[in-house]
Each structure stands twice: as C-alpha cells, then as structure tokens.
Amino acid sequence: MASLPARLNQVSQVYLVAKDYDAQGRQMLAQYNSKQVTAEIIERDDGYIATGSEPGLYFREYKDWSPLERRAIAYANGRVLDIGCGAGRHSLYLQRKGFVVTSIDRSPGAIKVCELRGVKNALVRSVSQLDKFKPASFDTILMFGNNFGLFASAKGVRTILKKMSRITSESGRIIAAIRNPYMTRDENHLQYHQLNKRRGRMGGQIRMRVRFEKSIGPWFDYLLVSPEELQSLLVDTDWRVERFIDGKKVSYVAVLVKNRSRLSPVKKGGQQSQRQSC
Numbered sequence: 001m002a003s004l005p006a007r008l009n010q011v012s013q014v015y016l017v018a019k020d021y022d023a024q025g026r027q028m029l030a031q032y033n034s035k036q037v038t039a040e041i042i043e044r045d046d047g048y049i050a051t052g053s054e055p056g057l058y059f060r061e062y063k064d065w066s067p068l069e070r071r072a073i074a075y076a077n078g079r080v081l082d083i084g085c086g087a088g089r090h091s092l093y094l095q096r097k098g099f100v101v102t103s104i105d106r107s108p109g110a111i112k113v114c115e116l117r118g119v120k121n122a123l124v125r126s127v128s129q130l131d132k133f134k135p136a137s138f139d140t141i142l143m144f145g146n147n148f149g150l151f152a153s154a155k156g157v158r159t160i161l162k163k164m165s166r167i168t169s170e171s172g173r174i175i176a177a178i179r180n181p182y183m184t185r186d187e188n189h190l191q192y193h194q195l196n197k198r199r200g201r202m203g204g205q206i207r208m209r210v211r212f213e214k215s216i217g218p219w220f221d222y223l224l225v226s227p228e229e230l231q232s233l234l235v236d237t238d239w240r241v242e243r244f245i246d247g248k249k250v251s252y253v254a255v256l257v258k259n260r261s262r263l264s265p266v267k268k269g270g271q272q273s274q275r276q277s278c
C-alpha cells in the first residue's frame with residue numbers, strides 16, 4: 001500500500017488536472033476530434049446530477065434541429081450576434097444563408113471548434129462583456145440552446161438587457177430559447193424551486209456546473225423562467241415580448257423587440273405614448 005504522502009501527492013495531481021475550467025469546451029473539442037457523441041454532465045448545487053443537453057445536439061445540422069428552433073431562426077434579421085454559440089451550429093446555418101454573424105462564447109474550446117468548423121467571426125467573449133461592441137452593431141441577438149439562462153438572475157436580466165439595447169439597432173430583436181422550470185412533477189426539481197425561494201432567488205435560478213472527464217467547470221447561475229415571469233422581468237426595460245413560440249410548452253422561444261413606448265419622446269403632460277404589446 002502506498003505511503004500517505006505519496007497518496008496525497010496523487011490526489012493533488014488529479015486535482016490539478018481537474019481544475020481545468022473549460023469542461024464544456026473540452027467536451028466539444030473531444031466530440032469534434034473523435035466524432036463520438038458524448039453526454040453533458042450537469043451538477044446542481046443541491047447535489048442533483050443529470051445529463052444535460054441531448055448528446056450530439058451542439059453539432060446538429062438544420063434538418064435535425066427541433067421544429068421550435070427551425071421556426072425561431074426564421075425571425076433572424078440583418079447583422080446577427082450569436083451569444084453562447086457553442087460549436088456554432090446556428091452561426092454556420094445563418095452564415096451559409098448570407099447573414100453577417102458574430103459568434104461569442106466564454107469557452108475557448110467552443111470557439112476553437114467554431115473556427116475549425118468554418119465560423120468566420122468567432123470570439124472568446126462572455127455575455128457580461130457586451131459593452132466591448134460598438135453601439136447599434138447588431139439587428140438580431142440569438143440566445144439558442146436555452147441560452148436565455150445566461151442572464152443568470154433577475155438582476156442579470158436588467159443589466160444585460162441594457163447592454164443589449166445599446167449594441168442593437170432601433171429595430172433590434174432578441175430571439176431567446178427558454179425553459180419553463182415549473183412544468184415538472186419531479187420532486188427533486190419542485191423541492192429545488194422551494195429551496196431557491198427560501199434563499200431569495202427565483203425558483204428557476206439554477207446554480208450548476210458542467211463536468212467532462214476530469215474537467216470541472218466553474219459554478220454559475222442559469223435562469224429558467226415561465227412566460228409570466230419573463231413578462232414581469234421586462235417591466236421598465238427597453239424590451240417587450242413581440243411573440244412567444246410554443247409558449248405553453250416546457251421549451252419555448254421569446255422574440256423580444258424594443259419597447260418603442262419607452263424609447264419615444266415624452267409627450268406633453270409628462271406621459272409617454274403607449275403601444276400595446278402583441
């Protein structure tokens with residue numbers, strides 16, 4: 001049997017390797033290189049562990065996307081920013097259609113895969129760094145693959161929407177794929193929503209991390225909301241829901257447009273003109 005110091009040394013070596021934070025990027029690179037489909041492992045802060053997105057999802061071609069995604073991408077218009085682009089499946093599709101696309105992801109591994117697959121303008125950049133773009137740079141912001149989650153919290157929604165307002169044109173839109181956390185009967189999830197509420201968080205504010213082989217990503221918050229919660233998060237922002245697609249299902253899409261009633265000049269008597277949302 002190995003002496004104690006030697007065993008400790010082994011443990012610390014394993015730990016050093018495991019401290020590689022880009023678990024999701026490593027998974028995409030491994031999948032790109034081996035062409036083998038691997039599952040994403042998600043760990044939640046209550047100890048719940050599950051596989052995440054369907055294996056192979058990030059590399060799928062348009063014909064294999066869900067009907068929801070195929071309907072939603074039809075709302076893309078003008079210059080596109082693909083946030084949390086992953087392996088670039090949506091960017092590549094739009095690029096082939098002639099759109100000018102900028103693709104960002106905080107994962108260096110994901111951006112490497114994008115480059116290898118031919119995504120033209122891929123940057124390692126987080127959703128929190130949108131201020132690096134010039135005003136009115138984009139007409140459409142894509143948040144596909146449930147990437148509404150990247151808003152992270154109610155506060156994050158307000159902060160990031162403000163940045164998105166600045167970097168989009170007046171006719172700018174956000175197409176966000178969202179998961180409704182409440183359409184479940186799984187006790188694990190129902191108890192987690194209660195736990196979140198007790199600690200002053202939104203029910204669907206998931207604290208999680210992604211694991212792949214020996215890599216463990218950092219803990220981060222990922223926000224799942226119902227259509228009703230989304231509507232209330234948008235109050236007093238520059239954005240309104242123009243339409244929901246499959247709004248009564250677990251996975252749905254919201255198309256947000258600029259709330260012109262807020263952006264229009266203040267009328268006599270201090271009242272802003274009101275415009276009914278769809």
Ligand SMILES: C[S@@+](CC[C@H](N)C(=O)[O-])C[C@H]1O[C@@H](n2cnc3c(N)ncnc32)[C@H](O)[C@@H]1O
Pocket residue numbers: 024025053057058059083084085086087088089090104105106107110125126127128143144145146147150
């Ligand atoms: C669920 S995957 C979706 C990938 C792609 N949109 C798709 O549908 O195939 C989420 C992606 O968001 C990226 N991501 C996570 N946090 C991010 C952040 N704060 N800023 C930018 N990208 C982020 C991850 O690295 C990952 O590639």
